[in-house]
Every structure is written in structure tokens, then in C-alpha cells.
Amino acid sequence: MKLHQLSALAAIADSGSFTSAAKQLKISQSSLSHAVTGLEQELGVCLLDRGRQGAKATEAGGRVLTHARQVLAGLDSIRAEADNTSALVKGRVRIGSIPSATVTFLPRVIGSFTRQHPKVEVILLEEPSQEQQQLNEWLQTNTIDVAVIQLPLAGSSVVLLMQDELRALVSSRSALGERKRVSLRELAKEPFVMSRYSSESLIHAAYAKLRLSLVPRFAVQDLGTLVSMVREGLGISIVPRLAFSEIPEGVSLVPVLPRIRRELGLVLKSPEHSPPAVWAFVRQAQELVRRGPKK
16 A cells, blocks of 8 residues: 555545546546556455546545545644754754853753754854843844743743752862852851852842842952962852863862752743744753753
């Protein structure tokens, strides 16, 4: 049994004529007749009543036709899925992100995504800080398709991505560097180095909850500069664990008590109108989160 035989049977039943069905399928009438005759011989039943007024399904043909249409509908669904996948061959995904996600996580996602879809253009824009004002503007002005943000974010379609914990970044040579955990009250006694990779609002809120004062001694932009200053004992910092796939030499990442946690998500400006390439990127990000840190 061949798909073209089922297509021939359905076309004749729909049009009521071998001539019309042949035109519809863009084949010769003899080829059409041969396809149906071959199907009848294989099944051992007459499927069509042929007469001067045209052709119509017999009782057996009607029952066979029901199943034939189901097969053909399934074939259409397969083709639709293939069309959606092939749309990824050419396209573009514009991503905006907070800095801490661009250090190690997003490069992994983008690397895996582009290996699967090498003809999709990927553009990455980085928000100047852990806040999301610039990301909101980029979404509203259609500068980006999807943003990696720190939750909560009201009024947007959010796909929850992961939970992340903030930890103390301290010099390995200091007493704090040997600790398994450190309290926020202890950290408050140390000079603080703030960076754009830190979730500043969460840190200030954590200090304020314990009625502690936080006046940063230094403020830096580059992650390497932050690590160097902490390594030299010029201060401590509190940073997202996500920003460090590996702990740099000379510093330690120590859990903080009470815990400071955050949630990260993906925001799409218009989920219902997002192209297949954007949703493929979202799925890739979710898949890497499920796999966990790279070994």
C-alpha cells in the first residue's frame, strides 16, 4: 500500500471524477487509474463505483477512505512539523541579558544552539548592570527578542529558568577564605567591593533586613578587576554563583547566612508572535539548566 494510492482514492472521492482528480494531483488519468486499481487488487475489494456520472466510493471504499484520510492528515502534520523545523535554518535570535548570565551560562547556551542551527544568526546585548531597565527598553523597542532577567518582573510573559544563590567572594588567604559558610554580620565588618555583576538591590535589601550599613569602598565594572581586588585583600564582595563556572585562583566563594537567593527567567515580548528560532533558543536554555553545570 502506497501513499500515492491513498491520495488518489481521496482525490477521486472528493471530486467525483477521475478526470478532475488527475488534474488536482497533476498526474495522468492512466496513472491515477492504475494507482486505484492496484490498491483494490491489494485489498481484494472494490473501492469505487465507476459510471457515466462519475465515480463514488462503494460501501467498503467509504470505510477504507476514512482510514486513508487519517493517514493523509497525519502526513500533513508531519510536513507541518518539518516546515517549522526548517524555518530555523534561516533566522535570527536577538538576546539581551544581565551581566552575570553572560559570563558562562549564555556562552554555553549559544554554543550549543548554534551547533544545532548553524545558519541562525545570534546577537547578544548585555545590560550594563544586574537591573533590567535597559532590557525592558530593548524589549519594548523590538531591539531584542528575548531577555535573561532577574525576577520578579511584572507585566511580562516570563519563562522561569533557574534559581541562583549569591555567595561571598573573599581572598583565599584570609580567615574567611577557609570557612564553609559566613554570616552577613561578619561580612559587614569588611570593606565591600561592588561590581555590576552583583545583584546590588538584593544585597542592600539583605543588609537592611539585619539593620546593617553597606557603603561600598570600591565600585568596579570588570569581573577580572573584582577578582583581583578581592584576591589582594582590598575587600570582599557578594556575587551570583552563576557568574563563576570555576572558582578563580586566589579567591573563595563562601555560602552566606542568611541565604541570598534569586530567580532568573526568560522574557519574550510577544510569545504568540515569536518565530520558531526564538522558541528553539528558549528550549535550549531550559535543557542546559536541566543538565546542570558543565562537568
